Amino acid sequence: MPSVEPIPKTDPLMPVAYALHHVSQETDDTFTLVLEPKDGRSPESFQPGQFSMVWTFGAGEVPISISGDPSDAAHLTYTIRSVGPATRALVSAEAGTSVGVRGPFGRGWPVDAARERDVVIVAGGIGLAPLRPVIYRVLANRNEYDRPTILYGARRPADVLFREELVSWS
Numbered sequence: 001m002p003s004v005e006p007i008p009k010t011d012p013l014m015p016v017a018y019a020l021h022h023v024s025q026e027t028d029d030t031f032t033l034v035l036e037p038k039d040g041r042s043p044e045s046f047q048p049g050q051f052s053m054v055w056t057f058g059a060g061e062v063p064i065s066i067s068g069d070p071s072d073a074a075h076l077t078y079t080i081r082s083v084g085p086a087t088r089a090l091v092s093a094e095a096g097t098s099v100g101v102r103g104p105f106g107r108g109w110p111v112d113a114a115r116e117r118d119v120v121i122v123a124g125g126i127g128l129a130p131l132r133p134v135i136y137r138v139l140a141n142r143n144e145y146d147r148p149t150i151l152y153g154a155r156r157p158a159d160v161l162f163r164e165e166l167v168s169w170s
Helices: 085-092 125-140 163-169
Strands: 016-025 030-037 051-056 060-065 076-081 098-105 119-124 148-153
Touching: 016 085, 030 085, 051 076, 051 085, 060 076, 060 085, 060 098, 076 085, 076 125, 119 125, 125 148, 125 163, 148 163
Parallel strands: 119 148
Antiparallel strands: 016 030, 016 098, 030 076, 051 060, 051 098
16 A cells, blocks of 8 residues: 655645634624634735635634734634624634634735835725735835725724724724
8 A cells, every 4th residue: 555645734725723812893793713723833824815714613614815914923814704604603612712724725916016006905894804914014014015095985884894903004
């Protein structure tokens, strides 16, 4: 029988065990999850615009855009709406709960191509979540970009995400 080499931990098709660090409620039905690897290593790096498959035991797997800071070497952050079995299980989980993460997937956005140019970010409702890493990247490297502009709206004032950050970004 031929020997089989173990799949490296960086294989995006193999889930990596993470622990739920904490959950923050953003609106009535939208939550931000912060995960940390259970094995103590740093999460896979990601580019703004990429997503992961997040799996919760007994409830399934769901694709979620990464909504955290790409420079955070300790956590992966996701902002989700609680609408199905997997997302309901994730938002109701307690700190320390194990979840599986595959990815990141997708090509990401060409943020570097906007260097020395104005950057206009347009989002509505939960659509701000996948754009948040772009905002973090541009603001962290502010000297490399011309004028950043964020145009954001929500159906109702109660649906506005990341209120404190929006104020700090203005």
